[in-house]
Amino acid sequence: MLLKQPLAFYSESLAGVDRDELQGKLIVIEGPDSVGRSTQVARLRTWLEHQGHAVLDTGMARGALAGKGISQAKEGNTLGPITMTLFYATDFADRLENEIIPALRAGFVVLTDRYIFSLMARAIARGEDRPWIERVASFALVPHAIYYLRAEVRDLLPRVVLGRGAFDHWESGMDMRFGADMHDSFVKYQTRVIHALDRMAKRYNFVIIDATKTPDQIFRELQRSIGKLF
Amino acid sequence: MPLLVPNRYRGKLIVVEGIDGSGKSTQLSLLSQWLRSQCFAVAFSEWNSSPLVRETTKRGKKKNMFTPVTFSLIHATDFADRLERYIVPLVKSGAIVCADRYAYTAFARDVVRGVSRRWVRNLYRFALRPNLAFYFRVPLEVAIGRILGGRNAIKFYEAGMDLGLSRNVEESFRIFQGRILDEYEAMIQEVGFHVIDATGSIEEQQQQMRDIVMRELGESLRNGVMRASAGDMDAAQTAARVL
Numbered sequence: 037m038l039l040k041q042p043l044a045f046y047s048e049s050l051a052g053v054d055r056d057e058l059q060g061k062l063i064v065i066e067g068p069d070s071v072g073r074s075t076q077v078a079r080l081r082t083w084l085e086h087q088g089h090a091v092l093d094t095g096m097a098r099g100a101l102a103g104k105g106i107s108q109a110k111e112g113n114t115l116g117p118i119t120m121t122l123f124y125a126t127d128f129a130d131r132l133e134n135e136i137i138p139a140l141r142a143g144f145v146v147l148t149d150r151y152i153f154s155l156m157a158r159a160i161a162r163g164e165d166r167p168w169i170e171r172v173a174s175f176a177l178v179p180h181a182i183y184y185l186r187a188e189v190r191d192l193l194p195r196v197v198l199g200r201g202a203f204d205h206w207e208s209g210m211d212m213r214f215g216a217d218m219h220d221s222f223v224k225y226q227t228r229v230i231h232a233l234d235r236m237a238k239r240y241n242f243v244i245i246d247a248t249k250t251p252d253q254i255f256r257e258l259q260r261s262i263g264k265l266f
Numbered sequence: 267m268p269l270l271v272p273n274r275y276r277g278k279l280i281v282v283e284g285i286d287g288s289g290k291s292t293q294l295s296l297l298s299q300w301l302r303s304q305c306f307a308v309a310f311s312e313w314n315s316s317p318l319v320r321e322t323t324k325r326g327k328k329k330n331m332f333t334p335v336t337f338s339l340i341h342a343t344d345f346a347d348r349l350e351r352y353i354v355p356l357v358k359s360g361a362i363v364c365a366d367r368y369a370y371t372a373f374a375r376d377v378v379r380g381v382s383r384r385w386v387r388n389l390y391r392f393a394l395r396p397n398l399a400f401y402f403r404v405p406l407e408v409a410i411g412r413i414l415g416g417r418n419a420i421k422f423y424e425a426g427m428d429l430g431l432s433r434n435v436e437e438s439f440r441i442f443q444g445r446i447l448d449e450y451e452a453m454i455q456e457v458g459f460h461v462i463d464a465t466g467s468i469e470e471q472q473q474q475m476r477d478i479v480m481r482e483l484g485e486s487l488r489n490g491v492m493r494a495s496a497g498d499m500d501a502a503q504t505a506a507r508v509l
Contacts, residue, residue, distance in 0.1 A: 048381075048382060048385050050333075050335065051333075051334060051380045100331065101322060101325065101326050101331050101332075101336060101340075102322050102336075102340070104321070104322070104325075105318075105319065105321055105322035105325075108321065109318050109319075112318070114318065114347075114351055115318065115347075116346065116347065116350030116351060117350075118346040118349075118350055118392050119318065119343055119346040119347040119350055119351075121346075122339060122342050122343040122346050123319070123322075123343045125339050125343075126322070126336055126339040126340045126343055129333070129335045129336045129339055130331070130333075130336050133333045133335065133336065134331070134333075164392075165391070165392075168388060168391050168392065171385065171388040171389075172385075172388065172389055174385070175335055175385070
């Protein structure tokens with residue numbers, strides 16, 4: 037479902053933000069690890085720019101305040117699940133207030149590779165309380181559209197193996213030791229993440245896109261839908 | 267209000283709260299020495315001290331990058347790290363953890379900065395509920411006298427300069443601390459503070475604290491809580507560290 041009215045906050049309003057000033061469009065691409073989000077974001081950016089739109093693309097842990105701290109913390113072996121969730125929430129808030137909202141004020145199309153939903157899904161997959169993290173993240177703006185690239189874990193596995201060629205510690209949820217090795221833990225953890233995202237789909241009006249289709253098919257589907265926002 | 271997670275472990279959690287200059291750190295230090303002298307395993311945790319988060323907080327402060335929300339979230343991250351990695355495992359093992367400031371500091375400070383009371387209370391819902399929370403009540407002018415008399419220059423965020431209350435650091439500090447004081451006063455019932463009159467002598471205040479500890483925790487301190495035998499006292503002293 038697409039939103040055409042002015043942007044709103046989920047429930048906590050950020051101080052100093054006049055929603056009527058936000059003239060841009062906020063478009064979210066969500067989905068589990070290795071589902072192909074960044075490929076689509078890159079293509080969409082080029083396409084939107086050809087159409088004459090100014091585009092800001094942003095994604096998790098890329099903020100000026102906390103980005104570095106998060107990657108350093110992930111190199112160590114002490115990062116706990118609640119600490120990680122809140123560190124990512126700090127980064128998200130920083131990018132929302134200092135990148136996304138200023139860009140929306142300036143009339144940009146903001147294309148974000150993940151939003152609060154992955155942050156919440158990862159927390160929920162790690163056993164944290166759903167209402168807790170939903171309320172923590174409730175200062176987010178309701179996007180104009182949220183595209184959920186959906187696939188099953190069995191579809192993600194070949195992408196991991198053929199793509200990077202190895203499992204990632206955090207993408208496998210190894211901090212929680214969901215399984216005996218990286219593969220088992222990956223399967224269990226990503227299943228939980230996908231389940232958590234599925235449960236959000238209706239509540240947050242996700243547009244579900246079948247990510248097992250070819251990248252071209254997915255791109256055309258996204259183009260068709262995003263075209264309706266303007 | 268059962269906001270925080272009840273402590274079902276053998277160990278105890280004792281926290282102190284109050285505005286800057288209320289004398290809470292002095293009192294907590296005396297209390298922990300007293301507990302240590304009775305051979306209890308005592309650990310210490312300070313607000314805003316997680317090594318994992320330190321660089322980020324420093325960066326944000328140096329470049330004035332914080333907004334009320336990011337300021338609140340980074341402090342919650344710092345708190346979560348200390349809680350997950352240090353406080354909870356120690357309390358589980360039977361130690362008495364003494365914390366200089368706790369979630370209530372955020373309830374007061376972050377609300378003054380402009381986040382909602384409800385939001386920040388939810389943010390800290392994962393915190394272990396203290397067995398005892400002392401609030402050092404002090405009139406604003408007394409606290410300010412102590413601060414301005416003793417310490418180095420007041421820092422930007424400490425004075426609430428990010429709020430634009432006044433261009434004068436001292437004036438801003440005064441207004442900011444005054445508002446924090448109001449928030450503390452308003453939450454006494456809600457969070458169940460033991461209020462200590464922080465204008466009394468150091469010795470009087472300490473006696474009150476010890477009386478309350480014995481009255482509230484006396485029985486359970488004798489059972490369950492980890493203790494060194496008298497011969498291990500040296501070990502108990504060296505084991506105590508600050509995070």
